[in-house]
Amino acid sequence: MMRKFLYLSALLAAFSLIGGCAHSIVITPDAAKLGTPVAKPSANRVAYFISDEERARKVITPGGGGDKVEYAPYKELEAGIYRVLGNVFASVDQMKNENDSSFIADRKINFVMRPKITTNSSSSSPFTWPPTDFDVIIEIKATDNSGKVVWQDTVIGKGKAEFSEFKSDFALSAKRASEAALNELQKKLIGSPLM
């Protein structure tokens, strides 16, 4: 009876260390896997706005085995959004305040981009916590310097990773989803009237 109790205690202790908690991951994609600058970028100058609250926001979505993963989507995708905009437009600026008309005028900004990011994740594995499937959805809205919405679109990036791949990189499906969403965003921008 005592031995059975000790085994059960060891089992619970082991799983309490890895089970039921939100594991921190980073969903930033490898910049080398993002699109490259287009041959003829648009002469338009753009800015984007992400609030400090969005940048600090942590999101928790499901992993495997009842566990969850935690990350900061705006903070971790901001550099990728900046890269994609820079690949397509003549210049990119980060706006510190939304609707800052003097900044827009001083920097001769043609369009202000406002991204909204949502994510989801899941796992087909009951024994490992890293997600095997991850979605990154970027909804982006462009306004002109009068504040009128002139273009908007939504891209969905899906990432998958199996155990044999993610055992050395727990955020692999998330990074793949981020990469897919950002590359799709670049394609949408190239085909948009903003060019």
Place this chain on the structure above:
Amino acid sequence: MNFKTVSFSLATSALIVLAGCSTPAPPYSVSIPNVQSLKNSNGAPVSVGEVTSQSPANNDSIGLRGNSMNSPKGTFAKYLQDALSQELADAKLLDPKSDIRVTAVLTKNDISAAGFITNSAVIAARFTVKRGDKVAFDKVKEATTEWDSNFLGAIAIPRAIQNYPTVVTALLKQLYEDKEFADSIKK
């Protein structure tokens, strides 16, 4: 299969997940303030030469409580080279053909992950800018960062890994904000 066998197998599997792993550092994510700082420097496009390392900098892996962190770029010198290249590229100041060339030697690169309350990282590199054959800048820059830690390795180790790009950002920030560096790459 009895209860004892199942229990032992599951406990062993769980502990294997925790121990002895080598995990890659997160990909470097450019710092927009760093890119803006480069843009404001009114610099000319530069090329980035090879970044190397010298002892005691950890170049292949950094130990973290019995686990380790490796570089997704192969070495940490290459990680720094890639970070520098990315920020210059986003500032539209990267030109592989430029004869203004930035190189660096990684001289310190370590994370202290043993603390239960706080942990820290240190990185240092000697940066050199050459305009043709002439050395225009040659300085060592060093940065440290600190973050809240935890008694549990399952929390403290991932947190240490996720903080590595932050110390790289801090190092590059110091470089870009050095007026002598800005002067050395001026148009």
